[in-house]
Amino acid sequence: MTAVSGAGAPGGTTLFRHGEDVTARRMATPMWLRAARYWGYQYKRTWRSSVVTSFLIPVLYLAAMGVALGSLIDKHSHGVDGVTYVAYLAPGLLAGTCMQIGTNDATYPVMGAIKWMRTYLAQLAAPLGVYDVLLGHLAWIAARLAIVVSIYLAVMAAFGIVYSPWALVALPAGVLTGVAFAAPVAAFAATQDKDSAFSTLYRFAIIPMFLFSGTFFPVSQLPEWLQVVAYATPLYHGVTLCRDLTLGQVGWADVGHAAYLCALVAVGYAAARRTFARRLVV
Amino acid sequence: MVEAHGLVKRFGDFVAVDGVDFNIARGESFGFLGPNGAGKTSTMRMISCISPLSGGTLRVLGMDPLKDGARIRARMGLVPQEDSLDLELTVLDNLMIYGRYFDMPKKVIRERAEQLLDFAQLTERANDRVDPLSGGMKRRLTIARALISDPDLLILDEPTTGLDPQARHLLWDRLYRLKQDGVTLVITTHYMDEAEQLCDRLVVMDKGRFAAEGTPRQLIEAYATKEVVELRFAPGEHEDVAPSLVALAERQEVLPDRILLYTDDGDAALAEVARMGHVARSTLVRRSTLEDVFLRLTGRTLVD
Numbered sequence: 001m002t003a004v005s006g007a008g009a010p011g012g013t014t015l016f017r018h019g020e021d022v023t024a025r026r027m028a029t030p031m032w033l034r035a036a037r038y039w040g041y042q043y044k045r046t047w048r049s050s051v052v053t054s055f056l057i058p059v060l061y062l063a064a065m066g067v068a069l070g071s072l073i074d075k076h077s078h079g080v081d082g083v084t085y086v087a088y089l090a091p092g093l094l095a096g097t098c099m100q101i102g103t104n105d106a107t108y109p110v111m112g113a114i115k116w117m118r119t120y121l122a123q124l125a126a127p128l129g130v131y132d133v134l135l136g137h138l139a140w141i142a143a144r145l146a147i148v149v150s151i152y153l154a155v156m157a158a159f160g161i162v163y164s165p166w167a168l169v170a171l172p173a174g175v176l177t178g179v180a181f182a183a184p185v186a187a188f189a190a191t192q193d194k195d196s197a198f199s200t201l202y203r204f205a206i207i208p209m210f211l212f213s214g215t216f217f218p219v220s221q222l223p224e225w226l227q228v229v230a231y232a233t234p235l236y237h238g239v240t241l242c243r244d245l246t247l248g249q250v251g252w253a254d255v256g257h258a259a260y261l262c263a264l265v266a267v268g269y270a271a272a273r274r275t276f277a278r279r280l281v282v
Numbered sequence: 283m284v285e286a287h288g289l290v291k292r293f294g295d296f297v298a299v300d301g302v303d304f305n306i307a308r309g310e311s312f313g314f315l316g317p318n319g320a321g322k323t324s325t326m327r328m329i330s331c332i333s334p335l336s337g338g339t340l341r342v343l344g345m346d347p348l349k350d351g352a353r354i355r356a357r358m359g360l361v362p363q364e365d366s367l368d369l370e371l372t373v374l375d376n377l378m379i380y381g382r383y384f385d386m387p388k389k390v391i392r393e394r395a396e397q398l399l400d401f402a403q404l405t406e407r408a409n410d411r412v413d414p415l416s417g418g419m420k421r422r423l424t425i426a427r428a429l430i431s432d433p434d435l436l437i438l439d440e441p442t443t444g445l446d447p448q449a450r451h452l453l454w455d456r457l458y459r460l461k462q463d464g465v466t467l468v469i470t471t472h473y474m475d476e477a478e479q480l481c482d483r484l485v486v487m488d489k490g491r492f493a494a495e496g497t498p499r500q501l502i503e504a505y506a507t508k509e510v511v512e513l514r515f516a517p518g519e520h521e522d523v524a525p526s527l528v529a530l531a532e533r534q535e536v537l538p539d540r541i542l543l544y545t546d547d548g549d550a551a552l553a554e555v556a557r558m559g560h561v562a563r564s565t566l567v568r569r570s571t572l573e574d575v576f577l578r579l580t581g582r583t584l585v586d
Binding site for chain 2: 028029031034035037038041042045117118119121122123124125126127128129281282
């Protein structure tokens with residue numbers, strides 16, 4: 001029996017049947033998942049181009065930088081840290097890509113959902129609460145990261161640079177790296193009124209991190225004082241973790257890297273709960 | 283449906299809602315009237331469990347908004363002041379998405395969406411993107427969206443602000459149909475004609491308090507005279523003429539563009555004005571409306 005099954009019934013109004021709650025029968029799906037479902041619905045419009053991009057980016061980068069440039073590097077210095085340059089580079093780029101996606105998806109979409117499209121407000125007018133809205137959005141970002149990382153790892157396998165079954169764990173590791181950026185960045189985005197701070201974030205944090213956190217070359221190549229900075233960045237831990245996994249060189253240090261990223265997720269999420277509530281519940 | 287006692291909303295030192303009491307019964311159409319900043323929207327946001335109360339007690343659908351916000355909103359339809367439609371998706375998709383927030387099965391949403399699009403006169407636009415729709419259409423879609431879950435209570439925050447007259451009349455007609463169907467409506471507005479058309483009962487809010495409460499008829503009887511004489515004089519003449527007219531009416535209101543005389547016999551008062559030798563540029567004798575009540579209670583025009 002549905003609420004509209006009485007449509008056209010003689011004498012009764014067709015739209016409104018008070019007392020019979022259409023929503024009560026199925027309060028089964030958790031609220032945060034309903035919010036995540038919205039973003040999935042949105043994604044359906046653009047998933048094709050998004051998947052193609054997720055495939056092309058690693059193929060192009062690994063071909064140009066990994067194989068072409070890498071052949072020079074391998075010839076002159078016999079690879080990096082004992083592996084070919086392409087095998088060294090790929091997991092670094094993977095973590096770097098996760099950082100960019102996590103950051104991207106937590107800047108403009110978060111601001112848009114507050115200010116422009118007001119998606120969060122629509123969700124809050126429905127039964128969802130402010131923490132559901134936040135968790136749902138982060139869950140969606142994690143799901144999207146999982147898609148991208150899976151494609152990336154498949155491309156790496158095709159290049160023959162996956163050396164260990166540990167590489168499967170690089171999937172959650174990549175997602176973790178992305179969310180470790182998404183959570184704190186979302187917390188920050190919810191405090192902003194204009195998008196101008198986002199380009200500053202990219203210019204002074206994301207891009208330098210992408211270049212100097214062990215993505216393209218070992219941190220040991222840096223001057224000593226910069227090494228300290230590089231070791232402290234979240235991307236360094238994401239890169240190292242992913243690299244150890246795809247190369248099969250897993251050690252206890254990787255537990256530390258994962259713990260660092262988990263801590264960042266936790267701190268970022270706690271901060272985002274505060275900034276979202278302050279912005280949306282007034 | 284809604285029960286409030288001593289309801290208070292504070293933003294820092296600013297008191298937006300200052301201890302109000304009201305009761306809204308099932309099937310009733312209840313209006314919050316007042317100038318901008320009177321506390322209408324804050325009250326609405328507390329009723330819709332979006333904004334926590336700063337003081338007093340509030341029960342909505344028999345539940346506590348602080349504890350049961352999600353359960354209350356599951357039975358409530360909310361039309362916010364600013365549309366929050368997804369502009370890049372189609373009209374139908376907007377309804378589908380919203381129904382999914384209530385976890386309704388897709389099949390049920392689709393059937394209901396069809397009926398609601400018909401109700402909102404948007405059937406032909408079902409598969410169009412929302413962005414290019416007119417303001418009136420977006421508003422009707424927002425209302426249709428709020429009705430997707432067959433709510434017991436529909437909350438409308440300034441439903442027709444910013445719409446042209448045709449769009450407003452069409453919207454009123456739709457809302458009137460809802461009222462006939464027995465949907466409980468809670469409406470805020472700063473349009474007197476809207477309140478007169480749609481509300482069974484209303485409160486006039488000013489500075490966070492209720493200045494008056496009753497049916498439109500009761501309010502007019504209590505706060506205005508039977509008739510009103512409107513006089514327009516040449517610019518600058520108002521100040522000179524106004525004092526001499528005080529004796530002619532129970533009450534006088536001097537507005538920037540005209541003088542209003544409140545009296546039970548408008549024609550007699552107008553004849554007296556003419557006998558005194560004042561030549562008005564235009565005159566009008568009319569029945570009192572809610573606008574007169576409003577002017578009396580809040581002491582200013584609605585557009586500030």
